[in-house]
Amino acid sequence: MQAALSLSVKNLTKMFGNFTAVDNLTFDVEDGKFFSILGPSGCGKTTLLRMIAGFYQPDNGSVMIQNKDMKGIPPDKRPVNLVFQQLALFPMMNVYENIAFGLKRRGERGPEVKKKVNIMLERVGLPEYGSKKVTQLSGGQKQRVAIARCLVLEPEVLLLDEPLGALDAKLREHMKVELKKLQVKVGTTFVYITHDQSEAMVMSDYVAVMNSGHFEQLDTPQTLYNSPASSFVTQFVGENNKFSVNLVKDESNVFFAETKEGFRYHLSDSFNLQDSESFDMFVRPEAMIINPSRPKPNFNIINADVKAILFDGGNSRLLVTPEKSEEELIVALPQNRQFDYIQAKDSIKIGWDPDAAVYFKQADERIYKDEI
Amino acid sequence: MIRTLPSSKIYKAGFRLFIVIFLVFLFAPLIITMILAFNDSMFPSLPWKGFTLDWFFGKGPKIIGLFNDSFNLRGIATSFKVAVSVSLLSTMVGTLAAFLFEQENFRFKGALYFLMIAPLVIPGVILGISILLFTNSLSIFIEDTFGIYLKFLTPSFGLVVLGQFSFITTIVTMIISARLRKFDRTLEEAAANLGANRFQVIWFITLKYLRPSIIGGAAIAFLMSFENFNTTLFLVGSQSTLPINLYQQVRDGSTPVINAISFILIITTSIVAVATLNRGGSRKS
Amino acid sequence: MKSDRQPIRWSFFIFFIPVFLWLFLLIVLPHLELLRMSFLGSRTSTFTLNNYKAFFTEPIYWLTFVRTAMYSILVTFIVLVISLPVAFYITKISSFKLQGLLMVLILVPFWVSELIRVYGWMILLRESGVLNSFLVGIGIFKEPVEMLYNDVTMVMGLVYTSMLFMVVPIIGVMGNLDDSLIEAAHDLGAKKIVIWKEIIIPYCMPGIMSGSIIVFMLVLGSYLTPKLMGGKNALWFTEQIYNQIIVYFNWNQGSAFGFLLLLLSSLIIWIALKLTRQEFSKVVK
Ligand SMILES: Nc1ncnc2c1ncn2[C@@H]1O[C@H](COP(=O)(O)OP(=O)(O)OP(=O)(O)O)[C@@H](O)[C@H]1O
Ligand SMILES: [Mg+2]
Numbered sequence: 001m002q003a004a005l006s007l008s009v010k011n012l013t014k015m016f017g018n019f020t021a022v023d024n025l026t027f028d029v030e031d032g033k034f035f036s037i038l039g040p041s042g043c044g045k046t047t048l049l050r051m052i053a054g055f056y057q058p059d060n061g062s063v064m065i066q067n068k069d070m071k072g073i074p075p076d077k078r079p080v081n082l083v084f085q086q087l088a089l090f091p092m093m094n095v096y097e098n099i100a101f102g103l104k105r106r107g108e109r110g111p112e113v114k115k116k117v118n119i120m121l122e123r124v125g126l127p128e129y130g131s132k133k134v135t136q137l138s139g140g141q142k143q144r145v146a147i148a149r150c151l152v153l154e155p156e157v158l159l160l161d162e163p164l165g166a167l168d169a170k171l172r173e174h175m176k177v178e179l180k181k182l183q184v185k186v187g188t189t190f191v192y193i194t195h196d197q198s199e200a201m202v203m204s205d206y207v208a209v210m211n212s213g214h215f216e217q218l219d220t221p222q223t224l225y226n227s228p229a230s231s232f233v234t235q236f237v238g239e240n241n242k243f244s245v246n247l248v249k250d251e252s253n254v255f256f257a258e259t260k261e262g263f264r265y266h267l268s269d270s271f272n273l274q275d276s277e278s279f280d281m282f283v284r285p286e287a288m289i290i291n292p293s294r295p296k297p298n299f300n301i302i303n304a305d306v307k308a309i310l311f312d313g314g315n316s317r318l319l320v321t322p323e324k325s326e327e328e329l330i331v332a333l334p335q336n337r338q339f340d341y342i343q344a345k346d347s348i349k350i351g352w353d354p355d356a357a358v359y360f361k362q363a364d365e366r367i368y369k370d371e372i
Numbered sequence: 373m374i375r376t377l378p379s380s381k382i383y384k385a386g387f388r389l390f391i392v393i394f395l396v397f398l399f400a401p402l403i404i405t406m407i408l409a410f411n412d413s414m415f416p417s418l419p420w421k422g423f424t425l426d427w428f429f430g431k432g433p434k435i436i437g438l439f440n441d442s443f444n445l446r447g448i449a450t451s452f453k454v455a456v457s458v459s460l461l462s463t464m465v466g467t468l469a470a471f472l473f474e475q476e477n478f479r480f481k482g483a484l485y486f487l488m489i490a491p492l493v494i495p496g497v498i499l500g501i502s503i504l505l506f507t508n509s510l511s512i513f514i515e516d517t518f519g520i521y522l523k524f525l526t527p528s529f530g531l532v533v534l535g536q537f538s539f540i541t542t543i544v545t546m547i548i549s550a551r552l553r554k555f556d557r558t559l560e561e562a563a564a565n566l567g568a569n570r571f572q573v574i575w576f577i578t579l580k581y582l583r584p585s586i587i588g589g590a591a592i593a594f595l596m597s598f599e600n601f602n603t604t605l606f607l608v609g610s611q612s613t614l615p616i617n618l619y620q621q622v623r624d625g626s627t628p629v630i631n632a633i634s635f636i637l638i639i640t641t642s643i644v645a646v647a648t649l650n651r652g653g654s655r656k657s
Numbered sequence: 658m659k660s661d662r663q664p665i666r667w668s669f670f671i672f673f674i675p676v677f678l679w680l681f682l683l684i685v686l687p688h689l690e691l692l693r694m695s696f697l698g699s700r701t702s703t704f705t706l707n708n709y710k711a712f713f714t715e716p717i718y719w720l721t722f723v724r725t726a727m728y729s730i731l732v733t734f735i736v737l738v739i740s741l742p743v744a745f746y747i748t749k750i751s752s753f754k755l756q757g758l759l760m761v762l763i764l765v766p767f768w769v770s771e772l773i774r775v776y777g778w779m780i781l782l783r784e785s786g787v788l789n790s791f792l793v794g795i796g797i798f799k800e801p802v803e804m805l806y807n808d809v810t811m812v813m814g815l816v817y818t819s820m821l822f823m824v825v826p827i828i829g830v831m832g833n834l835d836d837s838l839i840e841a842a843h844d845l846g847a848k849k850i851v852i853w854k855e856i857i858i859p860y861c862m863p864g865i866m867s868g869s870i871i872v873f874m875l876v877l878g879s880y881l882t883p884k885l886m887g888g889k890n891a892l893w894f895t896e897q898i899y900n901q902i903i904v905y906f907n908w909n910q911g912s913a914f915g916f917l918l919l920l921l922s923s924l925i926i927w928i929a930l931k932l933t934r935q936e937f938s939k940v941v942k
Contacts, residue, residue: 055376055840074378076846088837092859101855102845153845373849374749374839384750391746391759394739397817398766401777404787408780416780418790465675472672487680493870493926494688495878497895498915501902502687505694505912538683570668599770602880602895606902615772622776622885631780634773645768646761 004031004066006157006189007052011061014047021047023213024061029157029191029206034183036192036200039210040236045193046085048210049159052191053082066156076105081150085161087142089134095121095145096130102153120152124182139167140175147182157189164199176202197237201225209233231360234282241288241329243281244362257281261325266298268354279361285317286332287356290339291349301351304329306344318342320350402638409631416628427632438632447617448633451598454529454613458536459593465537466544466589467582471574473545474552489546491539496602503535504606528609535607536597543596544589551585552578591648595641688919695912708913718897718914725894726921728808729877732815736872737865739816740823745857748831749839760828767821775885778814779805811887818882819875823868830864831857866933870926877922894918 007029014022021044029035037045050056052063054075063070070078081102090098099117108116121127124144134142143163150158164172164179180203183190194200200207201221208218209232217229228234235242245257245265256264257279265281292301304320307328316333331350333339342348373379408416412424414435424430430437438444473485491499504527511525524530555578563573579586601615608616614633621630698705712718747759766774781787782804789801804810834857842852858865883893898918901911 084837088841105846405777468672469676502691506687506690641768
């Protein structure tokens with residue numbers, strides 16, 4: 001049986017004057033999923049969300065929630081609620097009143113309201129906070145009140161517009177986990193907007209990577225990371241080493257990738273070799289292996305100088321430059337003490353399996369160049 | 373109901389109509405006044421009897437235009453002198469007061485601050501009377517004990533200036549304080565650290581920063597003084613200001629000379645207002 | 658830190674002395690004198706309560722007083738009711754381009770002297786006025802009607818002359834009201850009335866209060882508008898004061914009236930602040 005769809009968006013388009021902010025988007029979100037939209041600032045995320053919530057009228061396309069077309073239905077009549085980018089907690093009310101606001105608007109009164117609000121406060125981990133002023137709350141607490149205020153209305157879909165944006169890094173790490181746990185607990189469909197790839201990866205069931213008004217890729221976080229569909233996704237999701245290369249054929253008619261310094265790298269067997277254009281090759285830091293043995297014939301090995309050791313606990317890296325080159329590469333440095341001998345200025349070898357690299361034609365990338 | 377929320381046509385149209393009516397209400401009396409300055413009639417009323425500039429330039433005998441009307445010209449000159457004096461004085465003291473309340477700490481600061489804003493809620497009439505009574509008693513006291521008669525303590529030019537100064541300074545202080553409050557004091561500390569003394573710091577750093585608000589404050593002080601009636605009423609001596617003159621004429625039946633004066637005042641205040649607002653606007657952006 | 662340890666803080670006294678002189682000589686002493694004079698007999702110059710007794714025993718006095726207070730509250734309320742939608746239209750509905758223009762349009766007329774604005778209404782509304790000529794001309798009225806010199810016109814005139822002092826502070830706070838608060842309330846299902854009641858008005862309360870206080874004060878203490886537009890035999894309390902001081906030359910009686918007016922205004926402001934739980938020093942900022 002097919003899972004029910006909470007949200008179904010078809011050909012959605014929004015123009016501001018001549019500028020297309022959201023460009024013909026189509027996607028579905030299944031019931032109970034945590035769905036993230038990831039993209040750089042200004043790519044149209046908020047615009048998309050506000051169309052789903054009903055604050056903007058689309059110029060084209062449709063939004064269906066629980067299989068009901070939302071055309072012409074104002075925001076307050078839609079079974080979705082929005083957690084605003086700046087939270088928009090009502091400063092003239094306390095926490096309790098903020099959360100009870102929506103219930104009262106539905107005409108609910110008396111002990112029922114009180115019970116629901118208290119259950120909600122409990123659920124977001126803020127029992128006893130009802131009588132506090134919203135100005136007395138910390139960033140993370142405000143966050144949770146803003147979410148509680150929407151969840152108490154039991155919306156079909158909860159829309160969240162970069163709700164962690166205003167928090168400091170440490171709290172953001174913490175709230176990521178909290179938010180995911182909360183979503184699992186309440187089971188509401190979340191549509192979550194962010195420009196922080198790690199937020200999207202940690203919390204989501206599905207992530208759509210958005211760029212200039214359209215989706216570059218919509219997949220699970222694992223697929224996004226391991227098989228990005230475009231150069232943009234490759235660079236936006238996780239870290240990558242980028243090589244600008246040309247295709248060349250050697251004496252025995254085998255294709256190689258050649259850098260402008262003249263280095264030649266083996267290519268993956270599965271790589272489609274019809275054109276001989278310039279393209280970008282990406283290798284993840286953790287696919288770069290330090291002083292490797294050659295496990296298979298086309299394994300690439302280069303000599304490099306260690307420029308710096310970037311110690312960061314489990315996420316430590318080496319900054320290296322391949323010999324005779326100015327380029328910098330980042331290489332994962334496993335903290336199993338195996339490489340403790342490596343010092344800055346050492347010469348080492350690094351290698352990678354061509355199958356672990358991904359390749360994109362440079363010609364396809366043109367429109368995003370300046371955004372990254 | 374706001375720009376981003378969908379709202380019905382009736383709502384939008386209704387609101388627009390409301391604003392249009394409001395603007396008509398705002399401008400109708402001013403525009404009528406200005407138009408009638410050019411009506412070739414002995415009374416500031418319809419019917420329209422043709423266009424004339426006589427109410428500005430007429431030399432008599434039938435119509436004496438504003439520019440030949442020594443009574444009103446004298447009023448304008450007096451008002452101008454008062455306004456310049458008041459705006460200079462209140463800008464100076466207002467700046468000092470802004471520094472005092474924003475940058476200094478002392479005992480009874482709260483009480484003094486309360487006194488400083490009190491003129492906002494004292495009716496101008498009462499301020500005028502109080503100052504009149506006080507200066508009168510003071511001059512009697514001085515005359516009785518020292519045998520000196522101080523003319524400036526009786527209703528006169530100086531008293532008008534003092535009376536207006538007493539509450540306009542509050543306004544100026546608040547305008548300058550508002551800007552001083554936003555001033556980043558680390559700039560002063562940096563300057564002091566580079567060897568400037570307190571007055572050099574204020575002169576080279578803080579006052580430069582405050583300049584727009586000082587100019588704005590002076591402009592507002594000028595306009596408020598120029599049009600003040602309530603406080604002035606009790607303090608004028610023989611040299612009456614324009615609003616007092618105008619009031620007598622309006623009360624006792626008027627000629628379109630008043631429209632001519634109004635025309636000039638409306639045009640000049642509008643220009644000053646727009647200029648000040650523009651300064652304010654460009655400062656914000 | 659450093660400045661605190663300086664032995665003599667010249668800068669402090671340079672700020673303090675002029676400000677202190679201003680407030681002490683022109684605010685504190687005159688009002689103390691007002692108070693003292695109100696307790697002196699006009700002929701005897703000895704302590705007496707007669708001036709206050711006269712107020713309570715002559716109905717004409719205290720009736721005028723009550724009337725003035727009531728009308729001032731009414732005018733403040735009308736001004737508020739008009740200002741809220743005007744401010745809302747300018748800050749939240751009009752397009753950004755129109756916003757600046759509207760601001761200027763609304764501010765400029767208020768810089769023009771009160772006297773001229775009242776004069777504009779007079780030539781518009783009086784029996785021989787423009788509106789009458791117009792209405793008789795197009796045949797709606799058979800003959801001219803005196804529209805001036807009644808309470809309705811006077812209230813309208815007072816609303817007109819004090820409007821700005823409500824609109825500006827409300828625009829100030831409403832401009833800071835984040836649109837997303839209104840959107841969030843709407844998203845959570847609130848109707849327009851609820852949004853006004855629960856979000857906009859509570860948020861704008863500081864602006865509403867400071868606007869109301871200033872408008873109330875101006876209206877209560879206004880002299881020109883009631884005098885020139887109001888009914889001939891229904892006095893405003895400031896006119897009573899004026900009569901005592903200037904016409905009857907009874908300064909002691911005038912002082913008592915002045916002091917009562919001051920008391921009344923302070924009292925009403927205090928009650929209003931208590932009712933809305935606002936603080937004076939915050940409101941006037
Ligand atoms: N009301 C508007 N009028 C005109 N252009 C707009 C409007 N709102 C947004 N835009 C433009 O549309 C584009 C997308 O804006 P949007 O707010 O959706 O970006 P975003 O992805 O949410 O960015 P951020 O991460 O910074 O919040 C931006 O280039 C923006 O300048
Ligand atoms: Mg956004």
